[in-house]
Amino acid sequence: MIAVLRLGHRVERDKRLTSHVGLVARAFGADIMYYSGDRDATVEQTVLEVSRSWGGSFKAEYVGSWRTIVKRWEGLKIHLTMYGIPLKQAVEEIRAHHKKGENLLVIVGGEKVDAEVFRLADYNLSITSQPHSEAAALAVFLDWLFEGEELDRAFSDARLQVEPMARGKKLVRH
Ligand code: SAM
Numbered sequence: 001m002i003a004v005l006r007l008g009h010r011v012e013r014d015k016r017l018t019s020h021v022g023l024v025a026r027a028f029g030a031d032i033m034y035y036s037g038d039r040d041a042t043v044e045q046t047v048l049e050v051s052r053s054w055g056g057s058f059k060a061e062y063v064g065s066w067r068t069i070v071k072r073w074e075g076l077k078i079h080l081t082m083y084g085i086p087l088k089q090a091v092e093e094i095r096a097h098h099k100k101g102e103n104l105l106v107i108v109g110g111e112k113v114d115a116e117v118f119r120l121a122d123y124n125l126s127i128t129s130q131p132h133s134e135a136a137a138l139a140v141f142l143d144w145l146f147e148g149e150e151l152d153r154a155f156s157d158a159r160l161q162v163e164p165m166a167r168g169k170k171l172v173r174h
Helices: 011-027 041-054 066-072 087-099 115-120 134-145
Strands: 002-009 032-037 059-062 076-086 104-108 123-126 160-162 171-173
Touching (some): 011 059, 041 059, 066 115, 076 134, 087 104, 104 134
Parallel strands (some): 076 104
16 A cells, blocks of 8 residues: 655645645555645545546545654655655665555655654655655656556546547547
């Protein structure tokens, strides 16, 4: 089981970005996104509607206290931050934990991340040491974790499915 925890959501500032983190998490193979900060029905709704149309059971769930979920997490906690150790240094080790069946909690921040997160994480991991985006960091991490296999994943009960083609757009409805 792979969960993503998105810290510090702000309704006005992060509406689209937190939804995008959820959609990236789902598309790249995570099972659920928790988010803390402001509760936002739009985020939960957007993610739910995508799962309804495009399949699978991924959802976004609000958590009142990020501290509680991080402290109680049974499994590995990986915090993505530009200040951490390079992805390439730790990804094989993390993959080995995942293959043994351990749960992973992948934590991404917002504007300012509490210093405690750095202490509670098993890994503080950087996807380059340049500042960019939580959505990009998450996508690259999951892609390296799954070694690209998530790119071929099909979702169960999908009502909508794309038929890939070189040009044009084709949607199949089930
Ligand atoms: N100073 C922040 C940091 O610690 O990475 C950058 C803030 S950025 C607006 C929001 C989130 O994007 C961060 O909390 C982190 O999860 C993710 N992020 C941004 N750049 C990253 C990088 N180079 N490596 C890993 N995660 C990154």
